[in-house]
Amino acid sequence: MVATASEVSQMKTMIRNFVENEVEPYAQQIEEEDKIPQHLVEKAKELGLFGLSIPEEYGGIGLDTCGKAVVLEQLGRTHNGYVSLISAHTGIGSTGLVRLGSDHLKQKYLPDMASGNLIGAFALSEPGAGSDATNLSTRAEKAGDKWILNGMKHFITNGPIADVITVFAVTDKEKGAKGGITAFLVEKDFPGFSVGAEDKKMGLRGSYTSQIIFEDCVVPEENVIGEVGMGYVSALTILGEGRVGLAARAVGSSEKLIEMSAEYALERVQFGKPIADNQGIQWMLADMATETEAAKQLTMNAARLIDEGKKAIKEASMAKMYASEVFNKVADKAVQIHGGMGYIAEYPVERFYRDARITKIYEGTNEIQRIIVAKHILNEAKK
Known part of the structure; x- marks a missing residue:
């Protein structure tokens, strides 16, 4: 059951209060210690x-994409490392299982993921497969009723603390991305x-990333997510939704920076008057607010299309690209x-x-987003 507008509004207020009153007082501590206090995790x-996008039948809240974007926008107003722990789990760390997993896998893993007792991660990137995500070296070979994985992933958010990881590996080198990549759900305790x-x-202090290594790692056949060979298609689906969430976080961070900048401009006095009286400052604030609002509308449009059952790959890429660039520009103006x-x-x-800088790189660089958007535009023009 999808949350009503009233329920989403109530959750928005609750998260806003939580962020301002409970998380933000510890933001500097997180930064200095590179560690999130356990009480904030609890x-x-x-x-x-941790169950934002996990269906209620598995113990989650079951928000649709629009509702989740609203919540992530509020979380984006505080320490981005703290938000990354949660969003990597509720986004690309669990979306594949929710959307494409078998009933057995969902029953086995989702309740503990919804409660936060199991932390999720997403493992696609490799040293030779970043923007070129089809160039995977990690291999998976069938051995009876099991798969044997060998290879290494890197830059994996939540990697050091994840309990279950959605992993992509080549199962048919000849087919490559067109039927030769498969998604697996791997537990940290699996042999190998x-x-x-x-x-x-x-940046992103308190959010841990690492390599994860597979050395004859044994994965049960039942832990395949979706169909064998359709992993690249699955990755595109998962990343599309993840990009909307990342965009929402960027919007929230930008909104917080605008508020802090406006307050500072009113308080800071130079040459006998608040710097807010200077047209140069006013124009910066106007540009920051206008571009942030545009990013928000792009984000919510992509979220709405996904909730309507549309692929929205182009729209998700546009939202991620634009919102991340706005975040970086707003952060730069805020410092100024x-x-x-x-x-x-x-x-x-x-x-x-x-923290803003990485948003133009991870979950698909903005150069890749532009390629995706352009390809869709050209394909539409050919019809």
Whole structure:
């Protein structure tokens, strides 16, 4: 059952209060310790945040894409590392299982994923397969009623802490992306699975990424997600929805930066008057707000199309591309408005500025998004 507009509105208010009153006071601690306090993880479990997009029959909240975007927008107003833990799990970490998994897999894993007792991750990227996601080296070979995986993934969000990972591997090299890639649900305790080196990143402190390694990793046949050979199609479906969620988070972060910048501009006095009186500052705020609103409309349009059962690949790519670029521009202007204070690590805008940069890279670089959008436009023109 899809949540009503009233229920989504109530959840929006609840998450907004949670973010401002309970998460934000710990944002600087997360930044300094590179660790999310366990009580904030437990609170997220209590609020059902790990089950945002998991159906109610499996213990989740069961929000549709629009409802989930509303919630992620509110979460985007606080520490992006904290949000990444949740969104990687509720987005690409569980979408494949929800959309394409067998009834058996759903019954086995989704209840514990909805409660947050099992953390999910998504493993597609490899050293030789980033933007070219079809160039996978990880292989899976059938052995009786099991699959044997060998290879390595990298830059895997939640990799060091994930319990279950959606993994893509080549099952037929000759077919490649057209029927030769398969998606598997892999448990961290499966024989042959291990976590490699953790990444030290520019931003997203508290959100852990790492390599994950498969050395004759044994995966039961029943843990195939969707159809054998259709993994690349599955990846596109999962990433499409994930991009809408990422866009929503970027919108929320941008809105928070605009609010902080406006408040600072009213308080900061130079030459005997608030800097908000200067037209240069006003025009920056106007551009920040206008572009953020445009990003929000693109995001919600893509979410609505997905909820209507449409693929919306082009629209999801447009939303992710534009919202991430707006986030980066808004963060840059926010630092400029704050002046020297915006460059100080103890001030939130400096953190948002660093965290914004990855949004133009992960879940498909913005260059790839432009290629996707252009291909759809050209294909539509041929019809």
